[in-house]
Amino acid sequence: MALDAGNRNVRIGLEIHGYLLTKEKLFCRCKAEHSLKESAPNTNVCPICTAQPGAKPMLPNKEAIDKVLQAALILRCNINKRLAWQRKHYDWPDLPKGYQNTLSGTYAFPVGENGRFFDIDISECHLEEDPAAWNPKTGEINYNKSGIPLIEIVTEPDFKSSEQVIEWLKQLITTLAYIKVIDKKLGIKADVNVSVGNGARVEIKNINSLKNIKDAIEYEIQRQKKHSEAPVRQETRMFDEFRRITVRMREKEHAEDYRFISDPDLPLIKIDDKRIEFIKSHLPETPFEKLKALLDKHKIDRKSAEIITKRLEFVDFFEKVIEKINPKLASRWITVELLGVLNYNKKELDDPEIDIKPEHFIELLELVEKKELTELKAKEILRKFIPCSFSPKKEVEKYKKISDKEEIEKLVDIAIKNNPKAVADFKAGKKESLNFLIGQVMRASDKRADFKIVKEIFEEKLED
Numbered sequence: 001m002a003l004d005a006g007n008r009n010v011r012i013g014l015e016i017h018g019y020l021l022t023k024e025k026l027f028c029r030c031k032a033e034h035s036l037k038e039s040a041p042n043t044n045v046c047p048i049c050t051a052q053p054g055a056k057p058m059l060p061n062k063e064a065i066d067k068v069l070q071a072a073l074i075l076r077c078n079i080n081k082r083l084a085w086q087r088k089h090y091d092w093p094d095l096p097k098g099y100q101n102t103l104s105g106t107y108a109f110p111v112g113e114n115g116r117f118f119d120i121d122i123s124e125c126h127l128e129e130d131p132a133a134w135n136p137k138t139g140e141i142n143y144n145k146s147g148i149p150l151i152e153i154v155t156e157p158d159f160k161s162s163e164q165v166i167e168w169l170k171q172l173i174t175t176l177a178y179i180k181v182i183d184k185k186l187g188i189k190a191d192v193n194v195s196v197g198n199g200a201r202v203e204i205k206n207i208n209s210l211k212n213i214k215d216a217i218e219y220e221i222q223r224q225k226k227h228s229e230a231p232v233r234q235e236t237r238m239f240d241e242f243r244r245i246t247v248r249m250r251e252k253e254h255a256e257d258y259r260f261i262s263d264p265d266l267p268l269i270k271i272d273d274k275r276i277e278f279i280k281s282h283l284p285e286t287p288f289e290k291l292k293a294l295l296d297k298h299k300i301d302r303k304s305a306e307i308i309t310k311r312l313e314f315v316d317f318f319e320k321v322i323e324k325i326n327p328k329l330a331s332r333w334i335t336v337e338l339l340g341v342l343n344y345n346k347k348e349l350d351d352p353e354i355d356i357k358p359e360h361f362i363e364l365l366e367l368v369e370k371k372e373l374t375e376l377k378a379k380e381i382l383r384k385f386i387p388c389s390f391s392p393k394k395e396v397e398k399y400k401k402i403s404d405k406e407e408i409e410k411l412v413d414i415a416i417k418n419n420p421k422a423v424a425d426f427k428a429g430k431k432e433s434l435n436f437l438i439g440q441v442m443r444a445s446d447k448r449a450d451f452k453i454v455k456e457i458f459e460e461k462l463e464d
Helices: 062-074 162-178 210-225 273-281 287-297 302-309 312-321 327-344 358-369 375-383 392-399 405-418 420-427 433-444 451-462
Strands: 010-019 086-089 099-102 112-117 120-129 149-155 188-196 202-207 235-240 245-251
Touching: 010 162, 062 112, 062 120, 062 149, 062 162, 062 273, 099 120, 112 162, 162 188, 162 210, 162 287, 188 210, 202 210, 202 245, 210 235, 210 245, 287 302, 302 312, 302 327, 312 327, 312 358, 327 358, 327 375, 358 375, 358 392, 375 392, 405 420, 405 433, 405 451, 420 433, 420 451, 433 451
Parallel strands: 202 235
Antiparallel strands: 010 149, 010 188, 086 099, 112 120, 120 149, 188 202, 235 245
C-alpha cells in the first residue's frame, strides 16, 4: 500500500484480545460462556472465579494452554518452555481478586514471542484471564465472564494507516477462527497504540469492532498531528462510539503501576518439545494456503474460493463434496445456495443443531447433474435440509424432473388457455410475458418441468 508523506511518521501497534474456544474457565470448572446473554447474571460462578475468601485456583485449563500454543505457532512465534504466572494488580470493580492472572508482565515469559504474520512483527502472544463484566452506569457486576481464558497478541508498531490495520486484522481473525482458537462470533477487542512523529505513545483501550478501530485510529492520527510541534503526553484514551472521537481517561500506566509479582498459588508451566511438535503437526493449513490450493488445483473463481476459505467447516465440507462432484458446480452450490439457506435461517454450518451431511448434498447435486431434478426443485429440497439433511434419492419420484415433451405440452396448452391476456401481451411485443407463462407451468408441475423444454414449446406455439 502506497503511503502519503503524512503517514510515514505514523506508528501504530495493537494489543489484541480474543476469547479462547474452551469449555471451561481458566482456573475452575465453570462453563466458559462468552456471551452475557447465555445465562442469567451471576449464575455461572463458583468461589474460585468470584474470589471468595480461602478459595484457591485449580491447575490452569490445559485446553486453553494448547489453544494459545496453536495461535503462537500459526503466528510463527518462538515458544517459551517455562511459563510463570504473574499477578497484575489494578483496583477496578470487575476484578474480584484485585489482580489478574496473566502469563505476561515484568518477570514473565510469554507463551510465544518474536513472531511474524502477514509482514507485521509479533512481539508476544500470551494467555490471561478475563475480568467480570462491569456496567459503570448502573454499578452492576456480572461474574459469569470472570476467569474466562483470553489470548492476547501484541504487535510491534509496524502499521502506518488504519486501512493496513483493518486488512491485517481481518486476516488474523479469519486465521484464528479457522484453526478454532477463538470464538469467531465475538471476534476480538483491541487496545490501539498510536504515535505521530516524535510524539509519545497514546493507547486507546477496549475497542470492539473493526469500524470503531478504523475510526479511532484515523481520529487519533489527526488529533496528534495538530499537536505536532509539542510531543503528545503518554496517556490512555477511550473511543466514544457516539461522537466518534477519542477521550482522555488517565495517564498511561507503566509496568511498575501494575506491581507484577509471581503467583505463589500457581505452579510453573513446563512445555516440552513433544507437546509442541504434536500441536504443530495437527495444525490445519491456513486460509491463505487453502485459498491458493483451491485456485491452483481446482480452478474455481477467486470470489467463491475466498468465501469457502473463510470458514474451516466450509472447506472441509467442500473437500468432501468434490470427491464426487465437479468443483465448479460444488463451489456454486455451496457459496450461493447453501450459504444463502444458512444465512436466511441465521445459522452456521457448524452450529450444534445443524446437521447437513456431505453425502446428502452430493446426492442432491448428482440428481441435478443427471437432470433427474430441476435446479428449482433441488433448491427447494436444500431448504428442507435445515436443521437436518436427508437422502434426496428416497423422495426422488416425488420430485423427479419432467422431461417428456408431450406431458409438458399439455401443461403449456392449459397455461395458454387460462392466460389469454399474457398471450396477447407477448404477441404484442411484451416479451416479459413469456416469463409469467413459464412460471404458470412451473407452478403447475411443482417446479419439475424442464425449464428449457417449457420455453421452447411456448416459443413454438406463440410465434405461430
